[in-house]
Amino acid sequence: MKTPVRKIYLASKSPRRRELLRQIGVEFELLILRDHAARGPDVSEEVLPDERAEDYVARVTLEKAQFARQTMQWRKLPPRPVLAADTTVVLDGRILGKPADEAEAIAMMQALSGRTHQVLTHVVVLHGEATYQVTQRSDVAFASLSEQTIRRYCATTEPYDKAGGYGIQGQAALFIEDIAGSHSGIMGLPLYETGQLLKQAGMQIL
Structure with a gap:
């Protein structure tokens, strides 16, 4: 009889993902990848030429999970499932990453105003030799926003660490x-x- 999985490694520095895992009662330890190391990021998030958004988000997430698993092995940590996720915002097939500055954040919000865009989140769970993964897609319709509203929002700290330049759990709601x-x-x-993937990896959540 297999020993049930009780704890995972989370390969993400996102506080929102931590909160969401806690919400469903999943215990985890962090295996955080570097993104500003002197020798560059552990996993590059640059989009390849002509890469579709679906392929991009799946590739980056899998690379993050694989690097985290390697880190687990290098550090001789107790073997556990590794979970990684990545989210991208897509408008008319164009990937909107994290805005680098206020001007870019304003341009993103102007583009999203009054339009419906897509949010793709890919989740990967690695356990032993098995890989479990899925892409979830949501369509999000923005109201038409005044220039004043856009500029006030982009003057806050909220847009700058989020794909697409907004956070649904913040004022952008x-x-x-x-x-x-x-x-x-x-x-x-x-x-x-995510719950379905973790169950496939042998974790009993409820």
Whole structure:
């Protein structure tokens, strides 16, 4: 009889993903990848030429999970499932990353205003030799935003560490007219899909 999985490694520095895992009662330890190391990031998040958003988010997430698993092995840590996730915002097929400055944040919000865009979150769980993964897609409809509202929002700290330049769990919730998909997926970790992957990896959640 297999020993049930009781704890995982989370390869993410996102506080939102930590909160979401705690919400469903999943115990975890952090295996955080570097993104500003002197020798560069452990996993590059640059988009390859002509790479589709779906392929991009799946590739980056899998690379993060694989690097975290290698780190687990290098450090001789107790073997556990490794979970990684990545979220990207897509408008008309164009990937909107994290804005580098206020001007870029304003341009993103102007582009999203009055439009429906897609949020793709890919989740990977590695356990032993097995790989479990899924991409969750949500359609998000933004209201039309005034220039004044956009500039006030971009003057806050909220847009600058988030794909697409906004956070649904923050003040940007005021902009969203409709969602078709997963609220937690837009936050960065679709809980239904994540729960299914963890169950496949041998974890009993409920």
